[in-house]
Amino acid sequence: MGRYLLSAILLSTIISFPSYAIDLPEGPALKSAIEKADTEFFDLFFEKCDPTRTAAMLTPDFEMYHDKGGEVARSAAKMIELYTKQCEAKKAPDAWRSRRALVAGSMTLHPIAGVGVLEQGEHVFYERQGNGPEKLVGKAKFTQFWRLEPDGWKLARVFSYDHEAVK
DSSP states (O other), X not given: OHHHHHHHHHXXXXXXXXXXXXXXXXXXXXXXXXXXXXXXXHHIIIIIOOHHHHHTTEEEEEEEEETTTEEEESSXXXXXXXXXXXXXXXXXXXXXXXXXXXXXXXOEEEEETTTEEEEEEEEEEEEEETTSOOEEEEEEEEEEEEEEETTEEEEEEEEEEEEEEOO
């Protein structure tokens, strides 16, 4: 009798909790979705300076780690706080501005069933002062985890590493 009671309790527990697993797109649809989210996020982050829209693309428990800078942020709130200060600094006419570009063909995706996708790749960075000429200044590798939520793709974890200057 005890085993039947335990089985009934376990079954009712399983049934009472909603499933949060999400059906992920597959193949070309997944690649297109992540390319779009990646481009949108980094365009906002480096070029548009829009903290509200950028925050909407992060999970609340967002974390970022950088091989040169260490732990950058352990929450979306902290990341947006840092980002907002950076945006304010860019308003000066002679401020340094950056742009990030994904290296064509470097992106690989590793789906995590019902949750999201791990994106890996290489990116390059450009800088310019004020409205001056843009110059390629660095390259790095990255691994980031995108979580698919009911309202779209959210960036949850970022690891940026192997940074090196480009001459």
